[in-house]
Amino acid sequence: MTEFMGLPIHPLMIHLPVVLVPALILFVMLYLFIPPLRRRIGWLVMLLSFIAPASVIGGWYTGHAFYDQHIEMITAAGADTSTFVNLMADHLYYGDIAVWVVPALSPLLWLFGALERGRRAALDRAGDSAPPAPTGDGDAPPPPSPSSSDPAAKGRRLVMVILGILILGGAGAAGWVTYQSGHSGAEAVWSTPEQQ
Numbered sequence: 001m002t003e004f005m006g007l008p009i010h011p012l013m014i015h016l017p018v019v020l021v022p023a024l025i026l027f028v029m030l031y032l033f034i035p036p037l038r039r040r041i042g043w044l045v046m047l048l049s050f051i052a053p054a055s056v057i058g059g060w061y062t063g064h065a066f067y068d069q070h071i072e073m074i075t076a077a078g079a080d081t082s083t084f085v086n087l088m089a090d091h092l093y094y095g096d097i098a099v100w101v102v103p104a105l106s107p108l109l110w111l112f113g114a115l116e117r118g119r120r121a122a123l124d125r126a127g128d129s130a131p132p133a134p135t136g137d138g139d140a141p142p143p144p145s146p147s148s149s150d151p152a153a154k155g156r157r158l159v160m161v162i163l164g165i166l167i168l169g170g171a172g173a174a175g176w177v178t179y180q181s182g183h184s185g186a187e188a189v190w191s192t193p194e195q196q
Contacts, residue, residue: 002065010046010066012186021102021178024048025171032164038116046113053103056178059100065184067092087188094181101177105170112163115156175179 002009024045030044031036067088074081 002062002069006132008066008069010059010062013055013062014059017052017059017102017178018182019169020048020055021174022051024052024105028105028167028171032112032167039120042116042192045109049106053106054097056102060095063092063095066125069188073082087191089186090184091181093120094177094184098174098177101170102174105167105174108163108167108170112160112167115160115163119153119160175184 004012026046027045040143070084075086099149159195
C-alpha cells in the first residue's frame with residue numbers, strides 16, 4: 001500500500017516518526033533520570049517503544065516505494081533521473097540508518113523495564129515482611145535493608161546502569177538520525193537543484 005485516497009502515503013507517514021521518536025526520547029530521559037516517575041510513565045515508554053520504531057519502519061518502507069515510483073515516472077517521461085537521485089541520496093542514506101537504530105532501542109528499553117519491575121517487586125517484598133522481633137533488652141534490631149533481602153540487587157543495579165548508558169547512546173543516535181533523515185528529506189523536497 002503506497003497510496004491513500006489517491007495521494008502517496010509517504011508524505012503522510014513521515015510525520016509519525018518526526019513526532020513519535022522525539023517523544024520516545026523525552027520520556028526515556030524522564031524514565032532513566034527520575035526513578036520515582038518510572039511507575040507512572042513506564043507504560044507510556046513501553047508503548048512508545050513499539051509505536052515509534054513501527055512508524056520509522058513504515059516511513060522507510062513507504063519512502064522506498066515512493067522513490068521507486070518517482071524513478072519510474074521520470075524514466076517514463078524520458079527525463080534524466082540523476083538530479084532526483086542526487087537530491088534523495090542523503091535522505092535515503094539516513095532513512096536506511098534510522099530503520100536499524102530506532103528499533104534497536106526497543107529491546108534495551110524492554111530489558112531495563114523488566115529489571116526495574118523486578119527491583120520494585122523486591123522492594124515491595126522487603127516492605128511486606130514482618131518487623132523483626134525485639135531482642136532481650138527491649139530494643140528492636142534495625143530492619144534489614146532491601147539489598148540484604150534481595151541477593152540480586154547489586155547485579156541488577158549494575159546491569160541497569162550498563163543498560164542505561166546503552167539506552168542514552170541509542171536515544172542520542174535515534175534523535176540524530178531522525179533529525180538528519182527529516183532534514184535531508186525536507187531539503188530534497190523544498191530545494192531546487194541550483195541550491196544543492
